[in-house]
Amino acid sequence: MAIHEDVTVLSIGGLSKRTGVNLETVRYYENIGIMPKPPRSAAGHRRYDEEHLKRLTFVKRSRELGFTLKEVRALLALVDGGDYSCGEVHELTLNHLHEVRQKIADLQRLEATLADISDQCADGTIPDCPFIETLFRA
Amino acid sequence: MAIHEDVTVLSIGGLSKRTGVNLETVRYYENIGIMPKPPRSAAGHRRYDEEHLKRLTFVKRSRELGFTLKEVRALLALVDGGDYSCGEVHELTLNHLHEVRQKIADLQRLEATLADISDQCADGTIPDCPFIETLFRA
């Protein structure tokens, strides 16, 4: 391997390392059309450039923010179109934010229930565990 | 259909309605061994009783509390064994509670980031959406 890999020409492994996206996932993104098919070397190896790097970073960040791949596609479509307004992006984000808040609320209710019941059987010696009893009730 | 279906003998549809568990899911649970194979009628239709009803309710409640099927299996194993102590159940529950709290924390960080960036592009007229810009940065 060259000591200084050209930043503008990356192998799939290089791209994977730079973005932190699993190598197999990069190929997966290509298969499902999230990432474009890159040019190939003579031997058929994928060659990526700055644009690919930017795009994959975008995808990774979006995923980290909890956007589904479908939502990522929508965001990319806006970006690819070039004529996106901040408003469109804002709407997608608000929708997502709403879902996230919903999930948080659900989990918090769940947490309360679990903590509650769990307290009741903190003492490991009780024979008829109240938690189990609760689970049997609708 | 009989007007008063015998409570102690349920068809798969009846069990599904009583528990709120999707009919296909009931069969799925049987396939993967979460629910036992029930006796069949002459024509091969599944016949369920009170025990099945209790068990499926247990599974449903557990799933609603966010336990994975693997965890549900563990809980059922304790119950089936009969000699479970409250302590064992408590441990499983605490582990799960820990995961739930972790998820909540993750989502809250995510929520903050989303809300933050989304505020920046509340005005739909800005051309270079700061959110999109953020996504392009690692």
Added chain:
DNA sequence: CCTACATCCTGTAGTTACTACAGGCACAAG
């Protein structure tokens, strides 16, 4: 008793977002 129509049967494939091989070619260092 016959005809609808709901319900049941099995088995397979689709969903989300990856991850993990299997089996094989390519290339560079020592």
Added chain:
DNA sequence: CTTGTGCCTGTAGTAACTACAGGATGTAGG
């Protein structure tokens, strides 16, 4: 020249269901 690493394709596995396809059965009304 061998060894090791990286890359290739294509398929199968993961969680927890859901959705058919294609066919048999059960039941209620006329």
